[in-house]
Amino acid sequence: MNCTDFLAKLTDYFDGQIDAELLTEVKEHLGSCHHCEVVVDTTRQTIDVYRGHQPYEFPDELSSKLRGAIMDRCRKHVETTVGEKTSAGVK
Ligand SMILES: [Zn+2]
Structure with missing residues (x-):
């Protein structure tokens, strides 16, 4: 070997x-x-x-905080993208 x-x-x-x-x-x-x-x-x-x-075990509190922060970020990202598209369309 x-x-x-x-x-x-x-x-x-x-x-x-x-x-x-x-x-x-x-x-x-x-x-x-x-x-x-x-x-x-x-x-x-x-x-x-x-x-x-x-x-x-990953603490529940921490995981829900993390999930909340990620969801928040995603939502903001979607809103920004949609906003840009809308304003571009208005032009
Ligand atoms: Zn060896």
Whole structure:
């Protein structure tokens, strides 16, 4: 197994969706390749951080505020566009 093979199997490795045979190859590669070892460490830390934040829910209040702001902007945009068309027609 080389680094490219390893990286292709990285997701499977973390999902635990990997054959025992392949897992042995992965571990062998990790033992001999510092670069991939670092990749695994970093990925594992990222996953831990992500899992540590669960269950994380976007606050309702914030999401409705955001939605309101976006809707506001869209409405203004539509009004501006329509206004320009109208004034152009009047000319
Ligand atoms: Zn490697």
